[in-house]
Structure formats: C-alpha cells, structure tokens
Amino acid sequence: MKSLKDLEEIRKKTLDSINMRKDEESTRVVIGMATCGIAAGARPVLLAFMDEIGKRNLQHVTVSQTGCIGMCKLEPIVEIFEPNKEKVTYVKMTPEKAVRVVNDHLVNNRIVTEYTIGNYEK
Amino acid sequence: MNEISLHVLDIIQNSIKAGADLIVIVIEFDGERLTVTITDNGCGMDAETAARVTDPFVTSRTTRRVGLGIPLFKASAEATGGSLTVRSEKGVGTVVQAIFYYGHIDCPPLGSMTQTIVSQIVCHTDVDFAYSFVTPRGRMDFSTREVRQVLGDDVPLDTPEVVVWMRESIDNEINEIGGGSIQ
Ligand SMILES: Nc1ncnc2c1ncn2[C@@H]1O[C@H](COP(=O)(O)OP(=O)(O)OP(=O)(O)O)[C@@H](O)[C@H]1O
Ligand SMILES: [Mg+2]
Numbered sequence: 001m002k003s004l005k006d007l008e009e010i011r012k013k014t015l016d017s018i019n020m021r022k023d024e025e026s027t028r029v030v031i032g033m034a035t036c037g038i039a040a041g042a043r044p045v046l047l048a049f050m051d052e053i054g055k056r057n058l059q060h061v062t063v064s065q066t067g068c069i070g071m072c073k074l075e076p077i078v079e080i081f082e083p084n085k086e087k088v089t090y091v092k093m094t095p096e097k098a099v100r101v102v103n104d105h106l107v108n109n110r111i112v113t114e115y116t117i118g119n120y121e122k
Numbered sequence: 123m124n125e126i127s128l129h130v131l132d133i134i135q136n137s138i139k140a141g142a143d144l145i146v147i148v149i150e151f152d153g154e155r156l157t158v159t160i161t162d163n164g165c166g167m168d169a170e171t172a173a174r175v176t177d178p179f180v181t182s183r184t185t186r187r188v189g190l191g192i193p194l195f196k197a198s199a200e201a202t203g204g205s206l207t208v209r210s211e212k213g214v215g216t217v218v219q220a221i222f223y224y225g226h227i228d229c230p231p232l233g234s235m236t237q238t239i240v241s242q243i244v245c246h247t248d249v250d251f252a253y254s255f256v257t258p259r260g261r262m263d264f265s266t267r268e269v270r271q272v273l274g275d276d277v278p279l280d281t282p283e284v285v286v287w288m289r290e291s292i293d294n295e296i297n298e299i300g301g302g303s304i305q
Binding site: 034038039 | 123194244280
C-alpha cells in the first residue's frame with residue numbers, strides 16, 4: 001500500500017462532512033448476496049449503487065447486503081429501507097436500473113413502480 | 123458463475139455468516155496455476171462437516187435444502203484440472219483453497235477481484251479484510267487495518283472518497299506487477 005499519503009488528505013477533507021452525516025437518519029439499500037444473487041448479477045448492481053450514491057453525494061444513504069431473500073428467480077433483489085416508510089423491494093435488478101432507482105427514488109422520492117416486486121407478482 | 127472473483131465473493135459470504143471479523147484473501151499466479159485462498163477466523167466446522175462440505179447436500183441454510191457455493195467453486199476448479207480443499211477447525215476458522223490451471227480452455231477469467239474485495243469492505247465495515255495478489259513480478263498487499271490506522275475512528279471505510287482511493291490504489295499496484303492482464 002503505497003499511496004497512504006493521499007488517504008491522509010482524504011481524511012482531512014472528509015472529516016467535516018462526516019460529522020454532519022452522523023446526525024441524519026439513514027436510508028439503507030440492502031442487496032441479496034447469496035449464491036443465487038451473485039450468480040444472477042448482484043455484484044455489478046451493488047457497485048452501481050455505490051458509484052451513483054457517491055456521485056450524487058447522498059451522505060445519508062448506506063449500502064449493505066444480506067443473504068438469500070428467498071426468491072431466487074427474482075434476483076438480483078434490492079430492498080430500500082427509509083426511516084418511517086414502508087420497505088420497497090426491487091427485483092431483477094441491473095446496473096442501469098440501479099442508477100434510475102438512485103435518481104428517481106433516493107434523490108427525487110419517486111418509487112420506480114415498474115421495477116418493484118408488486119409489478120412482477122401480478 | 124462465469125468469473126473466479128464471483129466464486130470468491132460467494133465464499134466470503136460463508137465467512138461472514140460464520141461470524142468472522144478477519145478475512146484474508148490471497149491470489150497467486152505462477153504463470154500456469156492460479157491459486158485462490160480464503161482464510162477466516164469464523165466459527166469453523168467440525169472435521170466431519172468440513173470433509174462433507176464439498177458435497178452439495180450439506181448446508182445450514184433454511185430457505186433451501188442444499189448448499190451450492192462450495193460445490194460450484196470446486197466443480198469450476200476441477201474442470202481445469204485443478205482442485206479445491208477445505209480445512210477447518212471448530213472455534214478457530216476455515217481455509218478454502220482452490221487451484222485453477224489458468225491456460226485451460228474451461229478456466230473462467232479471474233474477473234474483477236477489486237470489485238469483490240471493495241464491495242465487501244463497504245458492506246461489512248466492522249470486518250477486517252486483507253488482500254494480497256502475487257505474480258512472478260512481485261506482490262500487492264492491501265489491508266483494511268492499515269487504512270483504518272490512517273483514517274482513525276472518524277472517517278468510515280465506506281466513505282465514497284475512501285472507496286475510490288481503495289479501488290484505484292489496489293488496481294494500480296496490481297497493474298505494476300503485471301496482474302492486470304489476469305484480472
Ligand atoms: N467459512 C466457513 N465457516 C464455517 N462454516 C462454513 C464455512 N463455509 C461453509 N460453511 C458451512 O458449510 C455449509 C455449505 O456451504 P456452501 O457455501 O456450500 O452452501 P451455503 O452457504 O449453505 O448455501 P449457498 O452458498 O448455496 O447460499 C454452510 O451452510 C456452512 O454450514
Ligand atoms: Mg455459501
């Protein structure tokens with residue numbers, strides 16, 4: 001690990017905004033990451049969420065993962081938990097859909113109904 | 123699974139489920155064989171389970187009766203003339219090691235190990251990861267413990283700027299030792 005000096009710079013730069021982030025209630029994006037999810041393409045979906053959330057500078061949003069959500073055919077599955085709101089489950093996700101979910105749902109507060117599980121169960 | 127790095131991602135999930143807080147991943151390429159070793163300090167398995175775990179009917183999960191992760195990884199390694207071994211000790215941890223013959227026509231590409239490692243660091247900020255990549259030209263050693271030492275307690279590992287730094291510095295160092303052509 002060579003560029004630890006750059007990391008020290010990043011620490012200094014981000015310290016202030018980090019302290020702000022602590023006070024906000026967080027939104028969680030949770031991705032199913034069992035064998036079935038990984039085989040169906042969960043990793044690029046996770047990376048797309050990480051990238052887009054970083055680009056949009058959504059400091060109140062954290063990305064995490066869970067095991068099998070129990071609907072292997074609909075993987076990759078992503079659940080969004082927002083404070084005081086019902087959970088939203090998106091299914092058959094792709095990196096392109098992830099970008100749209102970040103922008104429509106997380107930035108503009110509009111659920112992307114066509115990607116939700118309700119739309120597939122019909 | 124069409125990339126070795128996706129199998130690694132899957133095997134890491136077993137370590138996480140086993141409650142590990144240190145996971146060590148080593149990729150070694152000697153020009154012919156690619157050896158992948160994942161070591162954790164999770165709950166481990168008793169000798170009987172560890173011996174049977176490569177058989178797809180062993181699982182502790184409840185949503186499906188069979189475990190697929192390790193058997194799939196093993197089948198993939200064996201298709202290249204390689205092998206997979208599991209060593210485990212209850213209460214100590216587990217080592218999963220797979221050997222792939224990288225020139226074999228049925229060998230999947232390694233794929234993006236960096237994506238596998240960095241995504242796991244972001245999703246499990248309470249777990250430490252060490253990742254090494256060894257080629258005939260040298261080695262790259264990365265560890266979240268060292269990163270944490272620089273960042274202190276205030277800046278978490280999933281800060282976007284830190285994530286970008288981790289991806290770039292791992293990729294740059296792997297390229298310097300000629301690992302980029304394997305990834
Ligand atoms: N690192 C580990 N530490 C402790 N136990 C493990 C470890 N890896 C595997 N096991 C045990 O072996 C079983 C089989 O693992 P495997 O990855 O093949 O299937 P699974 O994780 O049960 O299900 P799947 O991977 O298909 O989602 C696990 O359920 C667990 O009991
Ligand atoms: Mg598994």
